[in-house]
Amino acid sequence: xxxxxxxxxxxxxxxxxxxxxxxxxxxxxxxxxxxxxxxxxxxxxxxxxxxxxxxxxxxxxxxxxxxxxxxxxxxxxxxxxxxxxxxxxxxxxxxxxxxxxxxxxxxxxxxxxxxxxxxxxxxxxxxxxxxxxxxxxxxxxxxxxxxxxxxxxxxxxxxxxxxxxxxxxxxxxxxxxxxxxxxxxxxxxxxxxxxxxxxxxxxxxxxxxxxxxxxxxxxxxxxxxxxxxxxxxxxxxxxxxxxxxxxxxxxxxxxxxxxxxxxxxxxxxxxxxxxxxxxxxxxxxxxxxxxxxxxxxxxxxxxxxxxxxxxxxxxxxxxxxxxxxxxxxxxxxxxxxxxx
Numbered sequence: 001x002x003x004x005x006x007x008x009x010x011x012x013x014x015x016x017x018x019x020x021x022x023x024x025x026x027x028x029x030x031x032x033x034x035x036x037x038x039x040x041x042x043x044x045x046x047x048x049x050x051x052x053x054x055x056x057x058x059x060x061x062x063x064x065x066x067x068x069x070x071x072x073x074x075x076x077x078x079x080x081x082x083x084x085x086x087x088x089x090x091x092x093x094x095x096x097x098x099x100x101x102x103x104x105x106x107x108x109x110x111x112x113x114x115x116x117x118x119x120x121x122x123x124x125x126x127x128x129x130x131x132x133x134x135x136x137x138x139x140x141x142x143x144x145x146x147x148x149x150x151x152x153x154x155x156x157x158x159x160x161x162x163x164x165x166x167x168x169x170x171x172x173x174x175x176x177x178x179x180x181x182x183x184x185x186x187x188x189x190x191x192x193x194x195x196x197x198x199x200x201x202x203x204x205x206x207x208x209x210x211x212x213x214x215x216x217x218x219x220x221x222x223x224x225x226x227x228x229x230x231x232x233x234x235x236x237x238x239x240x241x242x243x244x245x246x247x248x249x250x251x252x253x254x255x256x257x258x259x260x261x262x263x264x265x266x267x268x269x270x271x272x273x274x275x276x277x278x279x280x281x282x283x284x285x286x287x288x289x290x291x292x293x294x295x296x297x298x299x300x301x302x303x304x305x306x307x308x309x310x311x312x313x314x315x316x317x318x319x320x321x322x323x324x325x326x327x328x329x330x331x332x333x334x335x336x337x338x339x340x
Contacts, residue, residue, distance in 0.1 A: 033069035035259050037251070039097035040078040040086060048223060049247060050074045052154060052278045053099055056249065059270035064263045070097065081204075091147040093254035102139075102153060102246045103184050109142050110325035114334045115153075117322070118190050118243045118315035124283050126338055127155055127244050132275070135337055138330065149256040151249045151271035154278045156221045157286045158241035162230060163217035164210065167301045168238035171195075171310045180206050180218040187219075189318045190242065194311065210234060221245070222289045231296040238301045242315065249275070 039057065043049040050072070057070035078095060079086035083104045089095040091108075106112040114120075114135070121127040130136060131153040140150030161168055166177055175195040181187040183200040191198035199215055209215045210233040217234065218225075219242070225231060249271050251259075259267060294300055303311065323331050 033066060035068045035263075037068070037070050037096040037255050037258070038073055038078065039070050039099065040073050040076070040095050041099045042076045042081070042083060042086075043074060045072070045074040047074075047227065048278070048282060049099055052247070052274060055277065056270055056274040059273055060267055063266035063270050068259055068263050068267065087146075087148075090250060090252050093147070093252045095252060096255040097249075097251045099247050099249050101156070102248050103182060103187075105143070105248060106184060106186070108146060109139075110322075111139055111142050111327060111330055113184075113186050113322055114139070114326050114330060115246055116184075116186055116243045117319060117331075117334070119312045120334065120338060121158075121244050122338070124155065124157075124279075127246075128279055130334070130337055131155060131246055133337070135330075135334055138333075143250065144253075147253040149251045149253050151251065151268060152275050153246040153248055154275040155282060156245045156247065157223070157282055159219050159221055159243055159245065161217055161219045161238045161240045161242070162225050162234040162298070163236045163238060164213070164234055165236075166216065167236050167299065168240060169301050169304045170307045171314060178214075178216045180209065180215050186318075186322060187243075189321060190315055191219075193314055193318050206230075207233065222286055222293065225298075226289045226292055226296075231293055231298050235297070235299060236301055237290070237293050237298045240303075240311070242311075 039053055041049050041053045045051075045054070053072045053074075057072055060068050060070050075081075076083070076086070079089055079098075083100060084107060086095065086098055086100060087105060087108050090098045102112045102115050106116070115131070121130065136153055140152070143150045161179065163177060166173060168174060168177075171194065174191070176197060178197040178199055179191055180201045180203075181191060181198045182203075188198045188200060201209060201215070206215075206218050207228060207230065210218065210230065217236075218230070219240070222237065225234060225237065256264075290300060319331070326334075
């Protein structure tokens, strides 16, 4: 009894594990924690993903009474900014925890491509229901074979195309436009089908490639052109909303086993609470960011009447190409989920 009271008093005095270590943006680790884990994220501490990681760490500390501490390492520091390597390290136990885009995991578990099927989701309510419902649970379970314990998905806002000079308001406007995409075959297939010239490229190279006019544009949620000042080299934000992505919160199987079983439910509750908070905030901020991009000089374009339906028909034509990878049964379940 005395030991528990002492821990609670210490928690009250210093505010749990929410403090940020000086100069590094890292989550401070309490010396008394029975289990201490390191959580890697690819983005800066002040980014949306970095804030989500910090909030998750706070909630874990609160819900386990300080018995489980999570230290956040931003900017890809723990995996040398190589996101594919990060997944391998997580599976081997070299990383304790990781928050990373589900589209990266698709290289290891092709079922993850289901989330990014173009125009699968009509709105954010549908996307949230999918990620938090039975399809999302199946995707989390599919990581077990990789030695990864998935805790949940939080959404990213829909991806949109930015271009230097070309407004995209019709299906034909994609023709010949050279667009940077992630190195994911599904993204490449989509833009080939639309007549664009997709060019996989590391994101670290995108600004200079746009500046040098080696590429015409890129595609990402609106926070990306804002946070990376792409409005300096892009004139148009085209609200294509062509596909969804998400971030996966996961621990290595070894790290999960380190956590006392009595705290497993608390860690899962912390992830679920953080995800709900994050999703609400992310959706609310999208409109604000669009206005900021307008103020920075970007023209915001919508599809002309009838053109969205045309683009959707073209985009959904690639579904059959991914049925074998995703699995015919899971693809059918995914389509049925969003149609109900």
